[in-house]
Amino acid sequence: MAELVTVARKGPVGVVTINNPPVNASSQAVRVQLLALLKELEQDGNVSAVLICCAGRTFMAGADITEFDLPELPAPHPNEIHAFLDSMSKPVVAAMHGTTLGAGLELALSCHYRVAGSGARFGLPEVKLGVIPGAGGTQRLPRLIGLQKAVAMIDSGEMVSAAEALDSGLLDAVLEGDLADAALQYTEKLAGTHPGPRVLAYRPYSADTAQQAAAKELLARLHRPGRGGHARRQAVEATLQAGQIPFDAALEDEGRRFVLCRDTDESRALRHAFFAERAAARIPNLPANLTLRTIQTVGIIGSGTMGTGIAMSFANAGFPVVLQDLNEQTLERARKQVQTTYNAAVAKGRMSAEEAARRSALIQTTVDDTQLAGRDLIIEAVFEDFEIKKAIFRRLGEIARPGAILASNTSSLDVNVLAECSGRAGDVLGMHFFSPAHIMRLLEVVRCDTTAPEVLATIMQLAKRINKVAAVSGVCFGFIGNRMLEGYLREAEFLLMEGATPAFIDQSLEEWGLAMGPCRMIDMAGVDVAAKVVIEQRKAGNLPDDDTYRIVVQTLFERGRHGQKTGQGYYRYEGRKPVEDESALEIFRELGQKYGVKQRNDITAQEVVERCLYPLIAEGYRILEEGIAYRAGDIDVVWLHGYGFPAYRGGPMFHAQTVGEHKIVAAMERFAAERGNPYGYWDIPQSLAKALTA
Numbered sequence: 001m002a003e004l005v006t007v008a009r010k011g012p013v014g015v016v017t018i019n020n021p022p023v024n025a026s027s028q029a030v031r032v033q034l035l036a037l038l039k040e041l042e043q044d045g046n047v048s049a050v051l052i053c054c055a056g057r058t059f060m061a062g063a064d065i066t067e068f069d070l071p072e073l074p075a076p077h078p079n080e081i082h083a084f085l086d087s088m089s090k091p092v093v094a095a096m097h098g099t100t101l102g103a104g105l106e107l108a109l110s111c112h113y114r115v116a117g118s119g120a121r122f123g124l125p126e127v128k129l130g131v132i133p134g135a136g137g138t139q140r141l142p143r144l145i146g147l148q149k150a151v152a153m154i155d156s157g158e159m160v161s162a163a164e165a166l167d168s169g170l171l172d173a174v175l176e177g178d179l180a181d182a183a184l185q186y187t188e189k190l191a192g193t194h195p196g197p198r199v200l201a202y203r204p205y206s207a208d209t210a211q212q213a214a215a216k217e218l219l220a221r222l223h224r225p226g227r228g229g230h231a232r233r234q235a236v237e238a239t240l241q242a243g244q245i246p247f248d249a250a251l252e253d254e255g256r257r258f259v260l261c262r263d264t265d266e267s268r269a270l271r272h273a274f275f276a277e278r279a280a281a282r283i284p285n286l287p288a289n290l291t292l293r294t295i296q297t298v299g300i301i302g303s304g305t306m307g308t309g310i311a312m313s314f315a316n317a318g319f320p321v322v323l324q325d326l327n328e329q330t331l332e333r334a335r336k337q338v339q340t341t342y343n344a345a346v347a348k349g350r351m352s353a354e355e356a357a358r359r360s361a362l363i364q365t366t367v368d369d370t371q372l373a374g375r376d377l378i379i380e381a382v383f384e385d386f387e388i389k390k391a392i393f394r395r396l397g398e399i400a401r402p403g404a405i406l407a408s409n410t411s412s413l414d415v416n417v418l419a420e421c422s423g424r425a426g427d428v429l430g431m432h433f434f435s436p437a438h439i440m441r442l443l444e445v446v447r448c449d450t451t452a453p454e455v456l457a458t459i460m461q462l463a464k465r466i467n468k469v470a471a472v473s474g475v476c477f478g479f480i481g482n483r484m485l486e487g488y489l490r491e492a493e494f495l496l497m498e499g500a501t502p503a504f505i506d507q508s509l510e511e512w513g514l515a516m517g518p519c520r521m522i523d524m525a526g527v528d529v530a531a532k533v534v535i536e537q538r539k540a541g542n543l544p545d546d547d548t549y550r551i552v553v554q555t556l557f558e559r560g561r562h563g564q565k566t567g568q569g570y571y572r573y574e575g576r577k578p579v580e581d582e583s584a585l586e587i588f589r590e591l592g593q594k595y596g597v598k599q600r601n602d603i604t605a606q607e608v609v610e611r612c613l614y615p616l617i618a619e620g621y622r623i624l625e626e627g628i629a630y631r632a633g634d635i636d637v638v639w640l641h642g643y644g645f646p647a648y649r650g651g652p653m654f655h656a657q658t659v660g661e662h663k664i665v666a667a668m669e670r671f672a673a674e675r676g677n678p679y680g681y682w683d684i685p686q687s688l689a690k691a692l693t694a
Ligand code: T1G
Pocket: 022, 023, 025, 061, 062, 063, 064, 065, 066, 078, 099, 101, 102, 103, 104, 106, 125, 126, 129, 131, 132, 133, 134, 135, 137, 275, 278, 279
């Protein structure tokens, strides 16, 4: 077993160092070695105090999540370590840096003193993985900082700063300078005074009744079925036990609830989402020791909503940006949008006025495209006109400095063609941002047939620097997300023509867990935008030879109903509030009659969900078959971070496993039988059908 926990004796202090890169997760090996060393130090007459710290970038950042899938946690359980710490006769100090999370904070809570550097942060994020603190956190934290603050931390899973932790009593001291030295001095003083350990588990505690009432009120709000609240309910209920029943009984209750949560579909989905996001950053079969390109400055062509949002994404990460547009009026609107966005953030207390000014100053605007020449990365973000984009890439091939990376923000056009136009195809790829680009975290990185490996690797690394979650897509219509969206929107429109209302369709899918149903989504993004993509694709001959295909969005567009921006689309709008609109329903009925669509009054929410989601999932299987996505998890990442798919369902591909592929196949076969399948809408991909015989 590798040596992950070591001890050094420094005067009267036994300094224990955990070194389990990358985040000092509390794996079985760490637990075995830590417990053994603590027992050794307790017996060592030359040691009067113990200091626990971690090497690398952070103090222990939690249990090893990969152990959750084991039938049971390999011994020793963290509670065994914590119980030994409770029993030690010598004071034990935890010295923390980085992000002390989950089991790491629970270890620190079992120590007798807690100190940290000023940049350290602390949290119990277990609910974000669909579980609860399972090593005493629900019982020790309220004893240290009170029930209300403990419930807030445990229920939100959010981190607190060192200053907040000091203020709440979570920390005994924030140490300046070198943490190791300062913590050693702090511990030496304790060794000298022998204050004796302070054990939270034995501290008499009864929660303030008002705080208890507040926690119960929160619990009542959490008792809505589904929608991912299971772990939060269990976490709050466990925390409410603190002080109500003996500590050991409460610890057992906590452990039982942890196992209950760990074995739910919700937790498995959230753990899948956690690892899928990180795996998506990895590009398979990259040549060894690639030299990445340097990206320090950015140029953006096109100062519309997307270009301006992309510019702010980079400015937010500290990159100087030149935002170029031929039209000065558009640039003026862009400058106003930047100011409005940052002023709003200042007004909401999300950033200081100085920070807002600093970020705004990073964005320079110009009509002169030669200002882009020296930029390390140039992103084209003009509207979806292929000829204009081709001309831009021909121009960039002439003016961009050698080695600069050239990217297109296109959402559907063939980036291979743009690469060819540039005359430097190895430098070109797609960077598909999602609106609003300075908020949505997803970035589809579109690798062309010719994209150089180091260019792809450079942009994947850059994505993390601008706080984006990146997934690689090959070149196809719609890449990963929008391609899968097609079948989903197609069925939503057919349901409208069959008599389902926009509100019923949206509510059915939003109750299932999607952030926003298809009709509200298109009204917000723009019926005109969606219709133009369909019209372009029909012109290009890429659509089925079916006159009813997406006929609703095209008709709404033709009737001037462009969505929120015109006050009516699938809905009528009172401000931003969507209201059922009889004139829209009349359009759906008219189209239904025109195309002979059978009107129905028996459409259920389950049918809406299956009819919309299963074609979306089936397209995901085809995307994998074609190698457009490297792995199923990447497809899940796209939908979790770009389309409001509920994290507690793990993404469309994970959800297919949860539902059972055989059930999806059966439903698709049923729809094909009931509705006919002349255009192959209900064809079952081989890899999905094959799963039945696997
Ligand atoms: N277990 C296993 N692997 C982990 C891990 C963990 N807890 N945390 C990170 N990794 C891997 C991650 O997959 C990636 O691997 C690498 O480390 C770097 O991570 C009993 C039950 C700490 C803020 O939920 O939030 O304790 O891709 O890319 O951006 O009550 O990692 O390199 O192969 O995210 O600098 C509670 C989860 C667990 C923290 C660092 N703890 N981790 O972010 O690096 S449950 C958490 C994070 C628990 C107890 C309960 C972040 C980070 P690879 P990274 P980062």
